[in-house]
Amino acid sequence: MMKKYIFAVIFCLITFTLPAASQNGQVAADRDLLAEIYKIKAIDNHAHPLAAMRGGEIDVEEDYSQAAEPFDVPVRLRPDNPEYKGARRELYGDAFDESRLKAADYLAAKQLFISKKDEGFPVWVLDRLGIDVMLSNRIAMGRGLNSPRFLWVPFADPLIFPLDNRVASATNPDYLSHYKGAEKILARYLKESGVSAVPPTLDAYLKRVLTPTLERQKKQGAVALKFGVAYQRTLDFADTPIAEASRVFARYRNGVPPAKDYKALQDFLFRYIVREAGRLGIVVHVHVGAGASGYFDQGGANPFILEPVLNDPKLRGTKIVLIHGGSPFAQETRMLLYKPNVYADFSAQTFLLSTRELSTVLRSWLEFVPEKVLFGTDAFELMPEVNWADHASLTVTSARRALAIALTGMMQDGQISRDRALELARMVLRENAAKLYGFKSK
Ligand SMILES: [Zn+2]
Numbered sequence: 405m406m407k408k409y410i411f412a413v414i415f416c417l418i419t420f421t422l423p424a425a426s427q428n429g430q431v432a433a434d435r436d437l438l439a440e441i442y443k444i445k446a447i448d449n450h451a452h453p454l455a456a457m458r459g460g461e462i463d464v465e466e467d468y469s470q471a472a473e474p475f476d477v478p479v480r481l482r483p484d485n486p487e488y489k490g491a492r493r494e495l496y497g498d499a500f501d502e503s504r505l506k507a508a509d510y511l512a513a514k515q516l517f518i519s520k521k522d523e524g525f526p527v528w529v530l531d532r533l534g535i536d537v538m539l540s541n542r543i544a545m546g547r548g549l550n551s552p553r554f555l556w557v558p559f560a561d562p563l564i565f566p567l568d569n570r571v572a573s574a575t576n577p578d579y580l581s582h583y584k585g586a587e588k589i590l591a592r593y594l595k596e597s598g599v600s601a602v603p604p605t606l607d608a609y610l611k612r613v614l615t616p617t618l619e620r621q622k623k624q625g626a627v628a629l630k631f632g633v634a635y636q637r638t639l640d641f642a643d644t645p646i647a648e649a650s651r652v653f654a655r656y657r658n659g660v661p662p663a664k665d666y667k668a669l670q671d672f673l674f675r676y677i678v679r680e681a682g683r684l685g686i687v688v689h690v691h692v693g694a695g696a697s698g699y700f701d702q703g704g705a706n707p708f709i710l711e712p713v714l715n716d717p718k719l720r721g722t723k724i725v726l727i728h729g730g731s732p733f734a735q736e737t738r739m740l741l742y743k744p745n746v747y748a749d750f751s752a753q754t755f756l757l758s759t760r761e762l763s764t765v766l767r768s769w770l771e772f773v774p775e776k777v778l779f780g781t782d783a784f785e786l787m788p789e790v791n792w793a794d795h796a797s798l799t800v801t802s803a804r805r806a807l808a809i810a811l812t813g814m815m816q817d818g819q820i821s822r823d824r825a826l827e828l829a830r831m832v833l834r835e836n837a838a839k840l841y842g843f844k845s846k
Contacts (some may be wrong), residue, residue, distance in 0.1 A: 416711065430760070431816065433808035441829045448800075449780035450630075450689065450727050450751040453538060453554060454792050455546025458522040463658045466785065468585030469635050470561065472577040475698035480755045483789050491798035495532050511789055518791075525546035529793040533800045536834070537843070538779075541630045541689070543589060555841075557689060558621050560629040560681075561636065562590035563614055564673040566602045567653070567662045572637070575663070577698040582636045593617045599682035606653035606669075608648070618680050628687040628725070629677070629842050635695055636671065638704030641713050644672040650813025653811060675713065680757040682722030684795075687840060692737065694732035694756060708736050714743050721745075723840060725778065728752040734765045735839035741773035747840060754799035754806075762802060763809035768830055771819070778840070779803055779833045807832060 454463045479485060489502055492514075500513035518525050527547040530538060540549060554715040565572075569583040594602065597616045603609045618629070633639070649672035652665045661669070681688045694700070694706040707730040713719060726748040730737035737748045748769070753762050769777045781803070783796035811825040820828070837843070 410444065419492065431763075431809055431813040433805055434812040435827055437811060437815075437822070437829070438805065440826055441833070442534065444830055444833045445534055446779055446800065446803075446833045447843070448535050448538040448751075448777040448783075448796075449549065449725065449837055450541060450557070451538050451781045451796065452542065452784040452792060453526055453529075453540050453549060453796075454785050456521075456548030457526050459519070463546060463785075465546055467541075468543060468582075468589060469632060470581045470585070471697035472581060472699060473697075478756060479760070481786065483787065487656035488790055488794055491801060492794050494801060495529065495797040497532075497791060507789075514791075515788070525793075527551055527553055531537055531795060533797055533802060534828045535796070537837075538783075538796075543592075553619070555627045556621075556625050556628050556629050557628045558588075559589060560631050560677050560688075561633050562586040562593060562619075563617065563677060564633065564637070564670045566609060566673075567656050567666060567669070569783060570660055571663055572802050576696050576699050576701070576751065577637055586636070596620060602657065604657050606650040606817065609653065614673070614677065615680060618677070618684055618686065622684050623685055626686060628689050629681055630689040630691070630727070631674070632691045633674070634691050634705035635669070635697070635700065638701060639690070639692070639706070639709040640704075641671040641674045641710070641715065642668065643675065643712070644668045649673070675716065675719065677710070677802040678713065678719050678722050682719065685842075687723045687725060689725045689727045691728065693728045693733055694752070702732075705731070706733050706736060707740055708714040708733070711740070714740060714746055719745075719828070723747065725749060725840075727780070728782065729769070731756060731765070735768065738769050740773050741769070741776045745841075747776045747778055747836075749778035749780035751782035751799075754781055754802045755795070759802045759806045760809070762806035763813075765807055766832075767813055770814065770832070774828050774831060775836060776833050778837050804833075 452466055454466055457463050457819060480487065492502060496517065499517050502510045521528050530553050536553065538554050539557050540554045543557050543559060545554065565583065565586050569587065573580045573583045594613060596755050597613045601613055603612055645777060652661060652669040656665065678688050690710065692710065693705055695705060695789060707726050714724065723745050724747070726737050726740065726746065729748040729750045731753045740746050741748060750762065750766065753765060757765070781796050781799040783792050783799055785792045807829055811828060814820045815822060815825050
């Protein structure tokens with residue numbers, strides 16, 4: 405017993421007197437820096453929080469895309485990932501003791517806790533996790549999310565698919581449900597624009613549906629528009645002349661457009677929306693990189709494919725954020741940060757990658773253009789056992805730790821001072837986003 409005790413003391417002495425430097429040859433986060441990083445009130449650039457629903461109701465306005473078939477889920481997202489227990493302890497504190505409960509009892513205890521918080525639950529989650537503001541990518545906001553702490557990011561994709569989508573839907577097993585979802589949202593946008601059907605000409609569509617929708621969303625508080633379009637086609641948007649786009653629109657308004665013609669129209673509409681967003685002062689979010697489905701076209705979501713859009717001088721007035729930082733094309737994303745209007749967040753990398761691997765990506769970005777790097781969780785509802793809040797807890801912790809590891813490494817290599825390390829942490833977790841969206845930072 406005594407021997408064990410002495411061994412423990414020696415072990416502790418060794419761990420705590422190590423120059424926070426390296427354990428097993430790897431950089432370990434500097435403890436003081438990590439403690440400071442935990443105090444920073446974050447701005448989450450991309451997440452999918454759920455509204456507070458009354459008993460039995462389902463939140464149908466969270467998202468619209470669905471994979472056609474089950475696929476192999478990466479380890480960190482599996483409900484049996486032991487990291488989730490720690491994440492929940494951090495979030496719920498001693499509200500219930502998961503380690504003493506059977507799985508079903510734990511779920512019931514958690515659901516009871518959430519239902520008691522009712523519409524105060526979403527803001528409570530942000531408070532617990534040190535998140536000041538969460539940009540919420542949703543079809544519409546909902547109960548408990550109508551707080552200045554949750555800012556709306558609506559979907560722009562439905563606006564680029566105004567014609568018959570049957571041919572496009574048939575090209576990939578996933579596409580059918582994505583196009584159905586997009587069509588439903590477009591019908592909503594038409595109705596909200598006071599239009600009963602897609603108008604007969606492109607000019608009328610732009611003036612009576614597209615622009616009024618963006619203006620209305622801006623008025624309703626949207627700070628950004630999100631394109632998840634990589635789930636429905638590749639990111640190569642050509643610069644289609646308006647005459648060609650008008651011809652396709654008028655010709656196939658009442659028909660089924662051939663794939664080549666429809667693509668030309670979609671390309672035009674995508675670029676048109678990007679330009680309009682710039683005019684209205686709305687930031688554009690584009691999903692780049694890995695997508696969650698066994699049929700997702702990974703190669704078609706490479707951020708370099710988007711480069712002609714990012715290089716179009718007519719679109720330089722729009723700020724564009726590469727959502728998820730293009731992982732696994734994180735180094736391609738890093739090089740795109742050269743462009744004055746391009747930013748990147750590392751949402752989803754917070755759970756697709758281990759904290760260690762994320763720290764490597766972050767370091768490479770911070771050594772390049774740190775003013776354009778944004779924190780994001782991509783927190784979403786996996787299932788009641790691992791809800792959006794549990795997910796946010798796991799990812800925000802991973803992000804803070806990865807940031808601390810990256811910055812500690814840079815300090816140890818003499819690249820930055822401790823003061824600069826803390827400044828970079830504040831920029832990534834908060835200040836860069838505050839500047840980008842024009843928030844008054846506290
Ligand atoms: Zn997302």
